[in-house]
Amino acid sequence: MGYFNCEYTKENGFVPSKFHQLLWPKEASGNKVNGLGETEKHRPVQSYHKHHPFYPFGLAEQWFIHKCMANFKIANWYFKHWITENVTRLGKIVNERQHDTPENWTKKIKELALEDDDVHVVGICRMKEEWVYEDREIPRGEWVIILGRRMEYDEFSKNIKGDFVSQCREVIKSYVMGQTTGYRVASWIRKQGYYSSFKGGLSDDHSFTVVPAAIDAGLGQLGKHGNLISDVLGSAFRLTPVLTDMPLITDEARDIGVDDFCGTCQLCARDCPADAITHEKHMVNGDLKWYVDFDKCVPAFNELYACGICLAVCPWSRPGVAPSLTQKMLRRRERKSAETS
Numbered sequence: 001m002g003y004f005n006c007e008y009t010k011e012n013g014f015v016p017s018k019f020h021q022l023l024w025p026k027e028a029s030g031n032k033v034n035g036l037g038e039t040e041k042h043r044p045v046q047s048y049h050k051h052h053p054f055y056p057f058g059l060a061e062q063w064f065i066h067k068c069m070a071n072f073k074i075a076n077w078y079f080k081h082w083i084t085e086n087v088t089r090l091g092k093i094v095n096e097r098q099h100d101t102p103e104n105w106t107k108k109i110k111e112l113a114l115e116d117d118d119v120h121v122v123g124i125c126r127m128k129e130e131w132v133y134e135d136r137e138i139p140r141g142e143w144v145i146i147l148g149r150r151m152e153y154d155e156f157s158k159n160i161k162g163d164f165v166s167q168c169r170e171v172i173k174s175y176v177m178g179q180t181t182g183y184r185v186a187s188w189i190r191k192q193g194y195y196s197s198f199k200g201g202l203s204d205d206h207s208f209t210v211v212p213a214a215i216d217a218g219l220g221q222l223g224k225h226g227n228l229i230s231d232v233l234g235s236a237f238r239l240t241p242v243l244t245d246m247p248l249i250t251d252e253a254r255d256i257g258v259d260d261f262c263g264t265c266q267l268c269a270r271d272c273p274a275d276a277i278t279h280e281k282h283m284v285n286g287d288l289k290w291y292v293d294f295d296k297c298v299p300a301f302n303e304l305y306a307c308g309i310c311l312a313v314c315p316w317s318r319p320g321v322a323p324s325l326t327q328k329m330l331r332r333r334e335r336k337s338a339e340t341s
């Protein structure tokens with residue numbers, strides 16, 4: 001381990017650099033902030049990605065951002081993101097409101113979102129207060145349109161061989177692509193005379209935690225690695241939300257057999273450099289769910305360019321696997337319940 005370089009080998013695991021250890025708060029725990037062990041549900045507290053140094057993990061986050069910025073391959077896409085965010089305007093909400101049925105609006109929005117192939121799945125749910133960070137206002141817009149963008153597996157999974165920079169570039173690129181579609185969808189809604197908002201992608205300043213919304217929007221289920229697994233895209237994809245008051249038809253949460261599969265699979269836990277993934281569900285902020293240890297994961301995330309090993313090694317991520325794996329899991333479940341009855 002060096003002063004500025006962490007140490008990571010598959011055999012010996014991950015040790016943060018001395019510099020990162022210096023920046024890491026001695027007293028604070030992200031697991032506490034997230035409500036690990038708490039049975040009473042409350043609105044979440046934003047534990048990370050505040051994009052300023054003045055919170056317990058702020059200095060460590062700045063180290064992560066500056067490391068990425070210093071790498072041309074990644075900074076390139078950061079710059080594109082910044083330009084898009086600062087140049088693109090959503091436009092005014094036109095005064096004369098168009099009228100159509102919620103079914104037709106939903107159909108049009110889904111077609112529009114998928115049109116350019118920059119995002120690959122779309123789901124819709126109703127906004128819930130319980131997702132909004134406790135220090136944020138409840139955002140306007142009753143409906144949340146969640147866009148999912150597949151990250152190119154060949155690029156993303158280079159992290160398995162130690163190339164974390166290519167993985168990170170794919171992450172930022174996916175944010176830019178989701179962002180482009182987000183602006184397009186939100187602008188179109190405004191032209192129909194309805195409110196819409198879109199906060200960009202990479203800034204992650206969504207004011208709410210997106211994964212439970214995506215679950216409600218029928219996009220997938222939480223895996224042992226703490227992220228969503230989709231029956232279409234597997235694990236390696238990014239989410240981008242657009243809010244609106246245009247009346248829409250919501251999708252429904254779906255069981256695609258993830259829990260059964262994660263119950264026996266061990267790959268993400270085995271390969272996580274920081275040993276942050278456990279084989280049991282935990283009580284976190286009133287929900288019993290798979291949970292990733294924040295205090296172990298974040299240092300590795302910071303130093304390994306957003307890491308992402310857990311998504312890359314997940315069998316659902318391999319191209320083409322998710323749809324057939326879902327069918328297999330659901331068939332197996334049907335067989336079992338037929339046997340027991």
Ligand code: B12
Nearest residue numbers: 048204209210211212225226227228238239287292306308
């Ligand atoms: C902060 C954050 C992080 C932090 C801390 C995460 C944490 N758990 O605290 C760090 C830096 C570690 C991180 C790492 C990664 N992240 Co991140 N992260 C976020 C962010 C900005 C906020 C999440 C949050 O609010 N956490 C605080 C609390 C709520 O955490 P928690 O209790 O552990 O809840 C987690 C899940 O259980 C779920 N969740 C929350 N509430 C509920 C309620 C129920 C009922 C259920 C079932 C689940 C659930 O959401 C949380 C996701 O971490 C979101 C974007 C967003 N605005 O939501 C992206 C996001 C979750 N990250 C994402 C990804 C992909 C990653 C990485 C793989 C990085 C990469 N290379 O791509 C790693 C994976 C680490 C891991 N195994 O979880 C994606 C997930 C996409 C997906 N397929 O699900 C998101 C949605 C970003 C995006 N726009 O696409 N991330």
Ligand code: SF4
Nearest residue numbers: 272297300307308310
């Ligand atoms: S991103 Fe995933 S693999 Fe990497 S340290 Fe965090 S939980 Fe482990």
Ligand code: SF4
Nearest residue numbers: 223224262265268314
């Ligand atoms: S790697 Fe295995 S255990 Fe981990 S999330 Fe994917 S399927 Fe579940």
